[in-house]
Amino acid sequence: MLSVAPVVVEIQALRWGLSLAIDLHMDRIVVQSDYLNAVDCINLVSNFAVIDHIDADCRFLLDKFCFSSVMFISRSCNLEAHNLVGIVKVVGSRTWIGGLPTLNSVDVIQTPFSS
Secondary structure, eight states: OOOOOHHHHHHHHHHHHHHHHHHTTOOEEEEEESOHHHHHHHTTSOOOGGGHHHHHHHHHHHTTSSEEEEEEOOGGGOHHHHHHHHHHHHHOSOBOOSSOOOTTSTHHHHSOOBO
16 A cells, blocks of 8 residues: 655645646636645745655646636635545546536536546
């Protein structure tokens, strides 16, 4: 079993999201995360040596947007992320673009996903 510090997982997810937004030719992005340590590292408020290279890469990616913001929101306000985790537990790891499917929706099964 491989064990990774939560801050590494969170900031890698942020980096992946930024890379995806760039690949989709988005020019403005607002990133909201309920993981304060990752947000603070990207915003140069704090520093964790284990993710120095990843948060620097995130800042590099953020510079590619006309407008970008990375902000902390409390876990109770991050319902979309928690709903997404629930869906991933059912359908597995997938990528989709557009509206977030719901577990109660047939769209979860019929929506074309790409791995």
